[in-house]
Amino acid sequence: MHGEAPTTAILTISPNELVAPVHNRMPVILDLDSLDAWLDPVADVGLIQSLLVPARASSLRIWPVGTAVNHVASDGPELLWPIDLAPTLGFA
Known part of the structure; x- marks a missing residue:
């Protein structure tokens, strides 16, 4: 090549x-x-x-992940870790 x-x-x-x-x-x-x-x-x-x-x-x-997934500079296995949506949606 x-x-x-x-x-x-x-x-x-x-x-x-x-x-x-x-x-x-x-x-x-x-x-x-x-x-x-x-x-x-x-x-x-x-x-x-x-x-x-x-x-x-x-x-x-399928599971929710953090917003860092959408940033090109982000890298690492933690991008695949599930997050808890309850706090971001106002649930306790």
């Missing part, structure tokens, strides 16, 4: 029923069984397009 920088892209799609209340898009999450087809440079376009579906809600978990 002389003279080229490595790049990446996140493909997004409409959300599943778990993510929809939080955001209007979600990343494509491939099943392990789909990886070979996804990485095959001569794979049929129709096959690849069939992989671009929302992940099953049962395969995901």
Whole structure:
């Protein structure tokens, strides 16, 4: 890769029923069984397009996180730690 920088892209799609209340898009999450087809440079376009579906809600978990997640300078595992929403909503 002389003279080229490595790049990446996140493909997004409409959300599943778990993510929809939080955001209007979600990343494509491939099943392990789909990886070979996804990485095959001569794979049929129709096959690849069939992989671009929302992940099953049962395969995901969702919880509230702090606002630091939205800051590009923030980094660290604590960004994934669940927070208690009760104090921010005025509940004791």
